[in-house]
Amino acid sequence: MEKLATERHNVDAVHDRLRGAILRGDIPPGEVLQQVALAEELGVSRTPLREAFRLLQREGLLEGSPNRSYRVTSFSPRDLEELYVTFLPLQALAIRLTIPLLQSSDIATMMGDLAQMDHYAEAQDVEGWEVPHREFHRRLIQHAGRRVVELLDQLSDHAGRYRRVYLAGTSYGFEAAAAEHRELLESCRAGDTNLAAARLAHHLAHTALDVLAMADDAYEPHALKVALAVAQLPLPDER
Structure with a gap:
């Protein structure tokens, strides 16, 4: 149970940090997110990072591709x-x-x-x-x-x-x-x-x-x- 709580906390923390960076423009529209580099920068495994990506995609802030890469939704x-x-x-x-x-x-x-x-x-x-x-x-x-x-x-x-x-x-x-x-x-x-x-x-x-x-x-x-x-x-x- 403690492990599940820690994983949920990691997902929430990563989601909030990335969401804020996208909304502020720190991560610009159209930029492709590098999972390995981001996981290392944020100090988490790729599992909570991918879950955070899915949440951001559901909100419309990220776009996924068939090769499982993600980029920040462009402006139009x-x-x-x-x-x-x-x-x-x-x-x-x-x-x-x-x-x-x-x-x-x-x-x-x-x-x-x-x-x-x-x-x-x-x-x-x-x-x-x-x-x-x-x-x-x-x-x-x-x-x-x-x-x-x-x-x-x-x-x-x-x-x-x-x-x-x-x-x-x-x-x-x-x-x-x-x-x-x-x-x-x-x-x-x-x-x-x-x-x-x-x-x-x-x-x-x-x-x-x-x-x-x-x-x-x-x-x-x-x-x-x-x-x-x-x-x-x-x-x-x-x-």
Whole structure:
């Protein structure tokens, strides 16, 4: 039993370390992972490493090949669009479920998140900015239920991977994002679920469209535009 627990711990530790490195861009898109070298670097056998690879493949961060090699999933406009087609409507649902349950303390905490984002934006610190940014967005959907929150956390990680590659090291988007975040918070404070859902969907689509334009300005994101329209639809009793 102790051996099984140790193996599970090794798998979890390797998975978390590799996942973080991929999401941060330390292991770049398209890179082939060398199992022998990685196992030696991480101080584990190849068994937990292969299990961690399978978990990352299931999440969509690694791609396997018939010769049992793995590489980090490459970026593509289509992949980004498919990500946000899932992300937008689910985020709109989650914020609708959350707003009626928000307390004044939640609003105060989100105000603090915005202040921290302003601080890091002024310093042009993208990695520092990502921490309160992630917390702010998670609070917007915190009462949507465990399964929804966990899925959105995963999708948010994948979206952040794109943002880091295309936006890191620039001031691109900070001012527009700050204004949209303030509008989102005001909608939450007012308890306006319809407006908040529309603003959140627009905010996320703004980011996706900006990154798509930077990646391939000729790409036509038809599916993303449909998802945005769906996410912004008011509920029947709010028409």
